[in-house]
Amino acid sequence: MPSYEAPLVELKRIEKSYAPRTATRSRKVRAVRGVSLSIRRGETLGLVGESGCGKSTVGRIAARLLEPSGGTLHYQGTDITNVRGKTLRRLRQHIQYVFQDPYASLNPRFTIGRLLEEPLKYNRIGNRRERQREVVEMLERIGLDAAYKDRYPHELSGGQRQRVGIVRALMLNPEFVVLDEPVSALDVSVQAQILNLLKSLQDERSLTYLFISHDLNVVHYISDRVAVMYLGSIVEIADVHDLYERPSHPYTQALVSSIPAERGAGKRESVILSGDLPDPAALIGGCPFRTRCRHAFDRCAAEMPDWSEVAEGHAVRCHLWNEEQAGTDVRQTEIFASAGGTGL
Structure with a gap:
């Protein structure tokens, strides 16, 4: 897959498989299938796809909360796939994770002040007075006054949590921060507040985000680039504006096409997917999307597509963009290219 500059975080051919949980399954389930991603310093890379496609698994591997079954994870050019002990503990200070459900990830028996002080205390940063001052400053930075440090998670609203x-x-x-569906459970008005907070914090602290979501409007608002994931594989990656104006997979x-068109915008072609997601354990080879693709042909079942560049920085993993196939089946390529002309 094309790479354009040295990344802060890089996933190289990451695999994650799980053993069968029932007697009726004999084959391992491949949740992640050879995912390669480069996340540049200071950018927000959006990762989108249907529920169950493996987005959260990729995010947890990127944050070293899960170990991959194969492939390597690099941070600042160093392989951190197998680091342990004190090295991993130091690494945790540089890589953090924001979970989808804040109520489930916050200890209900701790006050907000203790929850925020705990990372500093665990890493032996500052004395008690300095840590408490930092807690108050951070609360005020996110629009909560100092009194909130004495409250418990159940006393806060969803947006506050x-x-x-x-x-x-x-x-x-x-x-580097992995944000796993951080606004999916919030009202639209609260979503906007959280997204604006994330943007301002990124500018202030030069943060790098991996933003995981199934909401394309949210991803469009916050991301610099977007990677599209289907059934454990990345199928397209591009600059956010290019991807939304010229979707190619x-x-x-x-x-x-599922995004509602803005008032006054031209009518967008509706693309309806047929069938349901196939059983991941049943997919052995070929393109994972072939069972629901209206343009699928024999080659799609025989081999996994290679990456092809649609434009600079815009790559797609589809046989219909492969130059060799374009030369042997011009009709299908023309059909595919015309289907991509759905601007926002």
Whole structure:
């Protein structure tokens, strides 16, 4: 897959498989299938796809909360796939994770002040007075006054809890933060507040984000680049504006066509996917999207597509963009290219 500059975080051919949980399954389930991603310093890379496609698994591997079954994870050019002990503990200060459900990730028996102070205390940063001062400053930064440090998570609203979850991840001043569906459970007005907070914190602290979501409008608002994931594989990656204006993979086209058109905008072609997600354990080879693709042909079942560049910085993994196939089946390529002309 093309790479354009030295990344802060890089996933190289990451695999993650799980053993069968029932007697009726004999084959391992491949949740992540050879995912390669480069996340540049200071950018927000959006990762989108349907529920169950492996987005959160990729995010947890990127944050070293899960170990991959194969492939390597690099941070600042260093392989950190197998680091342990004190090295991993130091690494945690630079890489943090914001969970989807803030209520489930906050200890209900701890006050907000203790929850925020705990990372500093665990890493032996400052004395008690300095840590408490830092807690108050961070609360005020996210729009909560100092009195909130004595409250418990159940006393906060969903938006307030999410703010606490975000600021807890930032207490150690990390460089890289994985945000796993951080606004999916919030009202639209609260979503906007959280997204604006994330943007301002990124500018202030030079943060790098991996933003995981199934909401394309949210991803469009906050991301610099977007990677589209389907059934454990990345199928397209591009600059956010290029991807939304010129979706080039059939799955991306279906996702983009589902976004309601703005008033006054031209009518967008609706792409309806047929069938349901296939059983991941049943997929052995070929393109994972072939069972639902309206353009699928024999080659799609025989081999996994290579990456092809649609434009600079815009790559797609589809046989219909492969130059060799374009030369042997011009008709299908023309059909595919015309289907991509759905602007926002």
